[in-house]
Amino acid sequence: MPKPIITVKELQKHFKIQKHRRGLTGALRNLASFHTDLVRAVDGISFTIEPGELVGYLGPNGAGKSTTLKMLTGLLVPTGGEMWVNDRVPWKERRAHVAKIGAVFGQRTTLWWDLPVIESFDLIQHIYQIPKNQFKQNLDEFRDLLDLDRFINTPVRSLSLGQRMRADICAALLHNPPLLFLDEPTIGLDVVAKERIRQFIRFINHDRRTTVLLTTHDLSDVEKLCERVMIIDHGKLLYDGALADLAERFGGNRELVVEFSEMYTHPEVEGAEIIQCEGLLVTYGFERGSITASELIGRLSVKYRIHDLKVREPEIESTIRRIYEEKLLE
Amino acid sequence: MRYHLDLYIRLVGVQIRSQLQYRASFLMDSAATGIVTVLGFLTLALIFRRFNHISGWTLWEVAFLYGMVEAAFGTMDMFFSGFDPQNFGKQIRLGLFDQILLRPVNATVQVLASDFILRRLGRIIQGLIVLGLAFANQDVQWTLGKILYLPVIFVSLVMFFGGLFVIGATITFWTVESIEIINVFTYGGSEMMSYPMHIYQDWMRRFFTYVLPGIFIVYYPALFILGKPDPFHMPQFAYFLSPVAGFSVLLAASVFWQFGVRHYQSTGT
Numbered sequence: 100m101p102k103p104i105i106t107v108k109e110l111q112k113h114f115k116i117q118k119h120r121r122g123l124t125g126a127l128r129n130l131a132s133f134h135t136d137l138v139r140a141v142d143g144i145s146f147t148i149e150p151g152e153l154v155g156y157l158g159p160n161g162a163g164k165s166t167t168l169k170m171l172t173g174l175l176v177p178t179g180g181e182m183w184v185n186d187r188v189p190w191k192e193r194r195a196h197v198a199k200i201g202a203v204f205g206q207r208t209t210l211w212w213d214l215p216v217i218e219s220f221d222l223i224q225h226i227y228q229i230p231k232n233q234f235k236q237n238l239d240e241f242r243d244l245l246d247l248d249r250f251i252n253t254p255v256r257s258l259s260l261g262q263r264m265r266a267d268i269c270a271a272l273l274h275n276p277p278l279l280f281l282d283e284p285t286i287g288l289d290v291v292a293k294e295r296i297r298q299f300i301r302f303i304n305h306d307r308r309t310t311v312l313l314t315t316h317d318l319s320d321v322e323k324l325c326e327r328v329m330i331i332d333h334g335k336l337l338y339d340g341a342l343a344d345l346a347e348r349f350g351g352n353r354e355l356v357v358e359f360s361e362m363y364t365h366p367e368v369e370g371a372e373i374i375q376c377e378g379l380l381v382t383y384g385f386e387r388g389s390i391t392a393s394e395l396i397g398r399l400s401v402k403y404r405i406h407d408l409k410v411r412e413p414e415i416e417s418t419i420r421r422i423y424e425e426k427l428l429e
Numbered sequence: 430m431r432y433h434l435d436l437y438i439r440l441v442g443v444q445i446r447s448q449l450q451y452r453a454s455f456l457m458d459s460a461a462t463g464i465v466t467v468l469g470f471l472t473l474a475l476i477f478r479r480f481n482h483i484s485g486w487t488l489w490e491v492a493f494l495y496g497m498v499e500a501a502f503g504t505m506d507m508f509f510s511g512f513d514p515q516n517f518g519k520q521i522r523l524g525l526f527d528q529i530l531l532r533p534v535n536a537t538v539q540v541l542a543s544d545f546i547l548r549r550l551g552r553i554i555q556g557l558i559v560l561g562l563a564f565a566n567q568d569v570q571w572t573l574g575k576i577l578y579l580p581v582i583f584v585s586l587v588m589f590f591g592g593l594f595v596i597g598a599t600i601t602f603w604t605v606e607s608i609e610i611i612n613v614f615t616y617g618g619s620e621m622m623s624y625p626m627h628i629y630q631d632w633m634r635r636f637f638t639y640v641l642p643g644i645f646i647v648y649y650p651a652l653f654i655l656g657k658p659d660p661f662h663m664p665q666f667a668y669f670l671s672p673v674a675g676f677s678v679l680l681a682a683s684v685f686w687q688f689g690v691r692h693y694q695s696t697g698t
Contacts, residue, residue, distance in 0.1 A: 114696065174530050176695045190694060198533035209528050213447050225439055226532055228432070 103147035110180035142334030155325035201271035205283035227274035261292035281313040354411040440542035459551030466555040492563035500556030501586030507549035514597030585675030592678035599689035645670040
């Protein structure tokens with residue numbers, strides 16, 4: 100068993116938020132006394148991540164995702180709990196720590212606004228003291244995979260969002276970090292750009308064995324990339340496990356679409372209800388746990404003549420939405 | 430150390446190159462920042478046409494303070510622009526300081542290298558011209574000590590103003606709404622020091638003696654170099670406190686800055 104690359108124990112981050120009273124008298128009273136609210140942005144979460152994993156970190160806005168990421172990258176000092184990343188406590192040895200991670204925060208660029216992309220990369224080579232041949236080798240490979248050539252001599256300020264994101268991801272990996280943090284890497288991108296970035300993340304994880312922790316709003320990112328997901332809400336970790344199990348546990352009703360060989364009026368069956376009836380095609384809904392698909396098919400084939408059938412799993416997106424909305428995990 | 434110096438030069442070099450890319454705009458900007466200095470000095474000269482003296486100082490004696498402060502403030506502004514509270518406050522608001530903390534480089538070096546304004550050369554040159562005129566139009570009893578002291582005063586001024594910028598920038602970790610008040614100290618402070626300290630009210634002068642030791646930075650050295658009497662009867666070594674005062678302010682500022690960075694890391698924005 101390899102040693103975890105990230106270990107987090109009972110991590111907490113509380114913020115004191117100043118309450119602003121409104122109006123002139125309010126402003127004066129603000130000066131006289133500070134009213135603060137305590138916000139538990141991260142409230143005692145624990146997890147470990149093994150080298151080589153690709154983990155999706157999900158949660159609605161304000162759930163504590165960014166705060167966790169800021170602590171893992173050494174930007175924020177925790178209020179309580181313990182945390183090791185690459186065998187270091189991030190905030191205690193900030194410089195040594197950030198030299199061994201890559202981080203892309205979707206909304207902001209780490210590149211120099213007025214410089215051509217390639218010159219930003221050159222500066223990064225000097226900042227991270229990347230050996231010449233490693234730099235050249237990485238750059239050649241990433242240029243190709245991320246298709247950077249068309250805009251590598253363009254100043255960063257003139258890049259499209261998708262181009263900038265690709266340049267930023269490249270920049271974050273030139274120094275071969277064993278660990279990559281991605282905060283909303285596909286936000287605001289079109290389908291083609293999203294797919295290119297996903298492919299690259301897969302490559303980095305599979306071929307380079309880089310451990311990746313990514314937050315996203317786009318569940319198709321998660322579906323296509325991550326085997327493991329963690330879900331956070333109100334600062335607490337609600338779920339940590341395989342994506343498939345999540346669908347298994349909270350997926351709601353599955354559907355069985357049957358094409359019969361002959362017409363039946365109301366071909367009812369015990370344990371499932373008819374959702375839709377269209378000629379020979381009938382859709383049944385059935386609950387996970389109360390009946391399996393094969394049992395249902397067995398019951399149906401005793402009563403009716405079946406030509407073809409198909410089981411439909413609920414989409415992950417609606418599953419996770421249900422988890423937030425119905426608070427299934429609390 | 431070597432690494433940071435190397436990196437600093439590289440980062441600043443990149444900016445100088447991009448600023449020189451548009452030569453016309455660079456020359457215009459430089460001239461414009463210089464003209465402000467010259468106009469300020471002409472206003473001063475006009476006042477002197479009516480009064481001849483301000484509290485016992487002639488135009489050219491005041492011009493020494495004025496030229497020195499302008500050239501030094503311009504130099505500071507060129508090097509410390511990354512700490513300009515106005516710029517830095519904006520960086521904090523946009524979360525760009527996070528990007529600085531994400532790089533394995535000393536944060537202070539990065540902020541220092543984040544903005545280098547070459548066009549401040551305009552202000553520096555005009556300031557030096559005023560200083561030259563000041564020396565040309567009065568009889569200074571030059572000694573070797575006085576000549577050697579001049580660059581020391583200059584560097585002390587740069588450290589003093591740099592310290593004010595760093596303190597101002599640090600305050601924006603807590604509040605970005607008080608930029609105007611911070612500007613009163615930085616820009617107002619340089620304005621004040623362009624004139625002889627004895628024209629100000631007692632409370633103001635005390636503030637600039639005991640709280641923020643600005644009076645020793647250029648006023649006392651000026652008394653020494655121009656051979657003016659000391660209206661406050663300080664001990665003689667007060668003439669030579671300039672580097673001590675300049676360094677202390679910058680040192681105090683950098684301690685405050687470190688404290689501010691730690692505060693930022695515990696609260697975010």
